[in-house]
Amino acid sequence: MVIRLFTLLILLGTVSVTWAQSIPAELQVDPNYSADRLVREVFATDRCETIFNVRQIGTNPDGIGYFSAPDDVVGFNRGIVISSGRVRDAVGPNRRTDTGSEISGPTPDPDLDIASRGRVHDRSGVEFDFIPLTPQVSFRYVFASEEYCEFVGGNFNDIFGFFISGPGFNGPYANGAVNAALIPGTNQAVTINNVNFRTNKQFYLDNESAEVRGSLNCGGEPTNGPRFQKIEYDGQTVILTATLKVIPCETYHIRLVVADVNDSDLDSAVFLEAGSFDLGSSVSLESKDDAEEEDAPIIAYEGCRPAVMRVVRGPDSNPDTDQTIAYRVASNSQAREGVDFSAATGIATIPAGQNFTEVPIHAFADDEAEGEEEAFILLDAPCACFTDSVRVIIREPEPITAALNDPYLYCPSEKGTLTANIQGGVPPFTYRWSIGSDAAEPTFSGTLPDEISLQVTDACGETLTSTARTEPAEPPTLHFPDQDLSACWGDELTMRYDLSGTGPFKVYYRLDGGPTRVVSIPDNQSEAWTVTRGGTYNIVRIEDQACSVDVSELARANFYKPVLDASYEDPTCSGGADGSISVNHLKTVAPYTYRIDGEPVPSANTGGFPAGSYNVKVTDALGCEDSSTVQLRAPAPLEPIDINCNQLRRLPFETSAGGGIPPYSYSVGGRQFVEDIWPTLVPGNFYNLVIRDAVGCELSQPNFYFPQAAPRAVSLPNFIPQQVGESVRIELYHRVPLNQIYSYRWEPAELFDCPTCAEPTLTAPFTQDIDLTIEDVYGCIDSLTTYVAVDGRAPLYIPTAFSPNGDGTNDYISVFANGDLVDRVMSFRIFTRWGEQVYADTDFAPNNAQRGWDGFIGGRPAHVGTYVWSVEILLYNGDVQEESGTVMLTGH
Incomplete structure (x- = not known):
């Protein structure tokens, strides 16, 4: 196939209401469905949304509805029911022989008025426009009535019809419509007088009570009808099929209508099967060989038996109904239909119960050497939401050749198979061997005649005969001489052998007891077999052109690689050179040499390395080697104590060194090391501090200043009193040593005799805020505010x-x-x-x-x-x- 495209979204939405519900135990009827919903969701399978203008016929909604029932009521489980009375009255048992209800009274109808001899009452139904995707549309139905059986043969019976109008129809009804409700195999309409217990009774099902049947002489069994307890109507038809011959992609109108005639006394109804009004399901056009090769073309040979095009149902197709499709040859095809080939009628029907149908493709023989010609066959439904095509190739058959090896060698001691080299021709082939077999590759045992022959016939009828002399042969032999089969991993080994027989050969072997493998050897002039896998090779069978023999010949191939797995010790301290590398590897063939960064080292264990990347390599006596990269990493360097402002704000004071490997211990002047040295130090003093980490790495931090921790460095009084025109000296309360403070800054600066001093003299003309900013030796800044209260009263x-x-x-x-x-x-x-x-x-x-x-x-x-x-x-x-x-x- 060339194209496969179809849409399932409409299918899923369409059938969900119909098929997703469980089957009830008895007939159930629901009139609470609109005409549009009954047509689109229940009756029709409208995958491409080509149904429109749906409306109800009649004014009373009680005349149409949805039904569900077991199989033995109307014959199908679900669908829509249209009735000349209330659809609810269809529910069994059959309590009366004259059930009827008036739903609209006299109701003229453009089609029923023509078909009827009397006045139409209580008409009810649905009508809609549709565009078919295939040349045939059908649906299944059952007609049932209360007028059975007592009014059979009367002049006035209830009436129904399926009136379709549109292109190709020119009937007696409105708009040239015809009635599609016909008795199978006839042009007669389905009516009470045409289908009953006397006429066309093979299509009739009785539902009367034995008493009524006997009193009216309606025939039948002396018992109640088999559906007496299940449905109200006195009689009904079997499942019938209405078939519409249409033109794909044209617009048609259909009216499905039922009515009483002359009165509203007795009801009649039509049951329409859910999903049976199928406007066209998807299909695919395929080659018969599509199962073997996806999208395989159809190959048709000129003058030979026809090729086959398969028309296969799509996943949305209903397998219980016929499916008819139209197809055509693409206009741009190179091969011409009717001149180079034929593709049947252009209409194909897949019978109910089958998944596909086959269409013959005939390629016509001519005297021209045209080479391959190509054509495309397309689905002929341009209005469909799915499409497909298949490629057809017209070929001229090649002459057939059949060759037998001459002489034909065989082994008398074992069962053999005859084979021939067939070239050209058109498959499939038929065979006739001189030994009496018609198999393509017949088997034989024992001695062959001195001469054999094969007659081959292809699908086009061309026949060729080939003859060859026969010659018995001895079984082949193979032997491994002594040899050293050792190599490095990734190299190849040449395994020498002694071989006799008539090539080509097939050598079957098992590697280390594993599954059987095969290697082909062209002839006995070959003396070596190249292998790349190590292990024990066990030759278990040898086949040559004529014979085969089971053997047991062993050879061991060894591939070596001193796979390296280096271990190492990192340097102890940052900047140290006490790292070491140990080379561990698989044992292969000693002795071994070792190199680190290309330089030879005396042994597999070497020390004295600083941090860095090192390439380590080992080489064995065969020259097999392996290498690896080792990364030595030193710990982070020890970092001196770096005091920050957060530490200075918290009590008790805590700080720590960094880097290296914690925990850390400390010493003043290199004496005893302790982890918590801080309680022994005096704030404001300088110390020669030595830091040591967990592995003994040390760092000196001379002139280490030990600070005083405090929430802030100084305190200011709540206010500073001053007389107008006078000055006052400010006194601070220091919470830290004076040498811990780096600077003071008083503001406004013009009020102070020394705005950068610790305790300046203040002269303020009036009461106002004053600010002090202090920065300590660690860069921590405090900002404080107080105010000077000036006594402003005049003297x-x-x-x-x-x-x-x-x-x-x-x-x-x-x-x-x-x-x-x-x-x-x-x-x-x-x-x-x-x-x-x-x-x-x-x-x-x-x-x-x-x-x-x-x-x-x-x-x-x-x-x-x-x-x-x-x-x-x-x-x-x-x-x-x-x-x-x-x-x-x-x-x-």
Whole structure:
């Protein structure tokens, strides 16, 4: 095959509802299915989705439904049922002979009105459009009715039909439709009068009670019908098949409809098998030889018997039904159909129950030497979702040749087989040997005639005869002479032997008692056999052109390799040269030589190596060698103690060396080594420290400074008090030795006399934060903040009372102040309690007892009482400060 493509997705979705359910013990009917679902999911096998415009015929949904039942009810397990009454009434037992229900009343129908002699009632069914993928579509059905058997022969019977219209149909019904519900082998429609207990009774199944059958003279057995307890209808047909001859890929319309005639009294129904409306399953086109060679072409020889094309069902095909497909020869084929070959009719049907059918391919003989010609046969369904093709090769048959060895040697003492070299011709071949056999390779025993002949005939009828003289022969012999069969692994050994007989030879042997192997030797001029595997070779059988003989001839082949497995000891310390290498290897042929990095070494065990990569090689007396790379690794070098900030923040202080092989021990000055030396050291001191790891490697760390661990290096007071205009010296609380601190940095720097000193003098004009950043000798940084609290109250004094009586004491109210802090009095004013200004002075120095208010207003003594004063003063730093208060004038 050239192409195989088909889609199973539609198949899986289509049949899942139908086939995945279990078979019930009795007939079950479910009217709760839409027409679309009944057609697509139950009735049809529509892999390529070529069904559309599905709709119900009739207005009452009770007239169509899904059913399931055992095999002995309608003959198939599942499907859809359409009825002129309620589909639920189909369920057995057969309680009445006149079951009926009105589901829609008088209902004209374009097809049933033509087929019927009376008025159509309660029509029910489904209709849809479809595009077939194959030239034949069929489905299986059963017709059942309550009008059996009492109304057989009447003028008015219930009616049903499968009316199909479309290309190729020109029938008497609407749109040129024909009725596909026909009695097998006839053009008669299936009706109650055409299929019953009298007419075409081979297609009829009775379901009446014995009483009714006897009273109506309907014939049959004197017992109830075999389905009496299982279905309501009084009679039914056997399973019938409706067959539609269609044109692939054209559009057709089908109406599946049943109805009562003249009344709604008695019901009839049609059961349609699930999945039987098959629009076309996938197939493959194959050569008959496809089983031996995938995608093998069909080989047809001119003038010979036909080749065979197989049409094989696809995995989605229903094996219980016929499957018909159309095929054609591709237009671009080199070989011409009808001129060079024929491929039958273009239609092939796989019978039910079979997996494939065969189509003959005839290649026509001509007088032209054309060489091979090629054609392609394709599935002829362009609207399908699957396709396939097969290649056909037309060949001219070659002349047949048949050659027997002359003389034909044979061994009289043993059973033999006659063979011939057949060339050309067209297989299969027929054979006729002069010894009376028609086998291709007949067996014989004993002595042959002096002459034998073979007549060969190929598939095209060409015959050729070959004759040869016969000659008896002696069995062959083989013997191994003494020899040294030793070599290095990977080389070849030449195994010499003495051989007699008539070649070609086959020598059968077993290696070390293993399975039997065979080696071919062209003739007895060969004297050596090349082997690459070591072991004991036991020759068990020899065959030459004529005879075979069992023997037992032994030879031992040895292949050596001193497979190396070096062991080593790494250097003890970083930078050391005490590593060693020991060369261990398989024993082969002594003596041995050893090399490390190309240099010979005196023995297999050598020391004094630093860390590094070394190539180690061993060579035996045969020159067989092996090598390996050894990597010596020294431990990491010891690393001095590196103190970090995290260690300094935790108590108790813990630290450790690094590198080497832990655990580590320590010594001061090379004296006793202990693992926990730190409690013996004094913070702030320097030591000559020696570090030793677990294997004795040492490292000196001179001038090792032992620190003090603390959460932070210093502490600041919560605040620093300072008077305005004054300075204060800051005192720190050091938590670590002073030599552990590398630097101080105070900010704002302009407030300090030495911003990088440990305890500077601070002069702050007002209350504010100050920051200290400390870095220790390990680079660890602390940032601390406190604040300076400046007493901002002005050093100002104004008396609370004065008596301007001229006694020289307290005669004025004046401004007194701290001269270091107050530069000038900018203004000094006095008011009555009602806000009337009685005195004012500006821009003068404080502390003048004679400069102030003398208690007079306009030259008159002011009234005794309380007055309000207000003063503005200029401070040393340029700030202006306002103050106010009251003063009591006590008398004059």
